[in-house]
Amino acid sequence: KQEVTQIPAALSVPEGENLVLNCSFTDSAIYNLQWFRQDPGKGLTSLLLIQSSQREQTSGRLNASLDKSSGRSTLYIAASQPGDSATYLCAVRGSAEYGNKLVFGAGTILRVKS
């Protein structure tokens, strides 16, 4: 069974700092990996989607990397801002063996202090 772990569970940083969020998964047979953002009491917003054949994706100040063989992904946020405060969720889409389901981690709660 695919399991997704996110470390740290919570992170508090001063504005302007660069930071890294970590995601690990137990089964490397994945189709793709996504990073989502969730504001309190709201739905999820997709940030980046990395296909299994890719190593990284970038969008603005965000950069996500994928090392499928080691079961790891990182989300790098450059020059953090208070508006980046949210919960960040990593999700892996399993292979057909797992019904191609999206399996989520519990998230990292990020607080950026002004």
Added chain:
Amino acid sequence: EAEVAQSPRYKITEKSQAVAFWCDPISGHATLYWYRQILGQGPELLVQFQDESVVDDSQLPKDRFSAERLKGVDSTLKIQPAELGDSAMYLCASSLAWVTDTQYFGPGTRLTVL
């Protein structure tokens, strides 16, 4: 920008009552998902539709939960009877294609069972 619509946003009900949630996906999206998210955890898939057909409902507690997507557009998730442990956020998502595409999430329905 097109969005996934959900209603109601909040629902408070008593144990043993029936509740229903509605979702309208982004126009043209063939795949629709219902997730349950318990506070502090990542979303967990309950049921997935491809057009009007159920593709995966392996995690749906079928003794009390039901879901339908009669015309392959909007969908309803029902719980009868509700139990205390059903208190959670219920999220609907849709995607253009099943495996390869990003899932777009609605704002969710926060259910509280008293």
